[in-house]
Amino acid sequence: MKKSFLNWVALWLIVLALPMAALAQSKEQKEKIDRMAAQLEELKTELILLQRQTQSMQDTFNKTMGELNTLIVQMGDNIAAVRRAQSAISTNTTDTSGQISSMGERITATNSRMERLSEQFASLRKLIEDIPKMPTFTQLTPGNAEQLFAAAYSDYSRGNFDLALSEFKQYVETFPSSELADNAQYWIAEILLAQKKTNEALVELEKVAQINAQGDKTSLALFKRASLLLELGRKDEAVAQYLVLVKDYAKTNEGTLATQQLQQIAPEALAPPPAPEKTPPTRRTKKP
């Protein structure tokens, strides 16, 4: 009796332990996924920082190229001078020795310039190697949605479209349920429009309403999409999109603009549907 009781208790303990073990394992897996997500986010932020560093590197590179160009121009001047001297030698044989001497001086000067040029190349290479260690935009801290959005819009405003695009995309991926996610999605489309990538912009504009159908950029995105479709000659789709605005976003500025557009391009679409014709009631027969 005692033994069977102990067996019974042991059985129950096993039965209880199994789900707990499974729970623990699932918790462990969840933690692992969270850790991976956090690592992914850090990686994305590092990517943004890297892009910013590249921008900074580009600026410094331009500056150094300016210096380099000056040296190249100087070298060109010297070579031209050498050629002039050479030409003078061939036309004026009476002064040959003097010209040779002058040419020799010029060649020496040119060699010296070339040496300096190679030094400049070396320092340029060193500069480029050192750039990733230079202080960058320290204000951009991982996980700070507000900062990321501000940085992205700042880059858009400054015409750094590629960088702004990657920042807004990261924003949407990292903070999909934040208040500004639909705004970020809108700016993705706006940047693509600035880059004349109309078809890609159409796709991205459609996503704004998917993120937040009541967001403050939603009606704007729909209106832009309709206008783009019209520009592309897809009038039926444009009219359908404008009608969505008239119906679902009537009180917004874009709702008013959509009505105005429809009045111009498809006034019949705005007309109320015709009243159904009155027909004598028909008796329905029951199907077998």
Next chain:
Amino acid sequence: MRKVLIAISVISIVFGVFGWGKIGAQQQQQDDFRKQIGTIIVTPGGGPSLAVADFQSRASGVDAVTTTFNEVLWNDLKFAGVSNLVGKSLYPKTKLADPASLKYDEWVNDPVKSDYVAFGSLTGANSAQGYLYDVKTQSQLLTASLAGDAREMAHQFADQIVKLLTGQDGIATSKIAYIANREVFMMGYDGFGARQFTRDGSIALFPSLSVDGKRLAYVSYRSGFPNVVVRGEDGLIIGSTQFKGTTTSPSVAPDGRIVFASSKDGGSMELFVANEDGSGARRITNGRSVNISPRWNPKTGREIAFVSDRGGSPQIYIIGADGTNERPLLSMGGQMDSPAWSPDGRFIAFTWDGGGGGFHIYLADVASGQVLRLTREGRNENPSWSPDSRHIAFQSNRTGRWEIWAMHIDGSEPRQLTRTGGRSPSWSK
């Protein structure tokens, strides 16, 4: 009584923690923004050091020209704010006219301790040879053959130095359009070389130069009504609007289009975008409020900042060039006016009365909305950016009369450019 005391204590603690915490955070943000802006201009001790040795006369009768050249070059490089200029009293006594006379140690060591040295000579009244050396690496960075009058040569050399040190174009050869005696005038960025540009014989207002400086849009009453007139750099008229209402403040986009405010034929003040010759004007605002002072983002040409009173008082808004995506940029109360977008697209300078405290020039970061006050004396209006986005011209009555002034982006180094009156500056290449 005890309960009351406890309540007061709790309120004090809560206010202390949250209220002062918030004010402290705002102050911290303001300080950080000021610090950020401060890094755009090199202040003493904060950047590479540049010594500018006086150029030497190499021809007879050019002493006066040389003196002018040296003064202008120094002022150009000082106002450029790209390096820490080493005071001339510390320089070696030996004259430096050509590379052969350059002794590196004299410039690298105490008391000069310079990174770069600029020097050269005037070979005639209209010709000069300039050099820039990196004295630490003992390398020549620049040799320039200059031509023109003393001021032109100094401006050219200053710009070449700035280009080399920063990779950006300098501003010494840039120009400013402004209004004086009811006509548009042009002058050099330092206030010299002023000349009358328009001779409409009516009233000219709101001059606005294009980004490349090759076009000027302004409002003229020459047709009887105020209309936008666009002229090329040769002064010839490219086109104009033909409205019969009030038209104000045109701004030229990077692609040549024009935005301006107009009541057209007597309606409310709205924004219009027109072709580069003023034709094909299309209304982009659609409200019953007053919409004025539009300014393009000169970097992208895709957005326009403007002033509207739709919220009750005149505040700054942004709108897409196609008339969509209107939104407020700043809402600070009081009266805001004349927004000006920096050429790099990062900032908007504007006029604000500080909620009744007198009109001054402020600076806002477009992305973060952080704001910095730049002027403190007199009344200051109509900011306009230098092409390098590091300086601002504006009109001020601090001397008792409206004159054009210029300052660094952080408000430092204000300098008066006009002496006989001037308003509405527009700065460009």
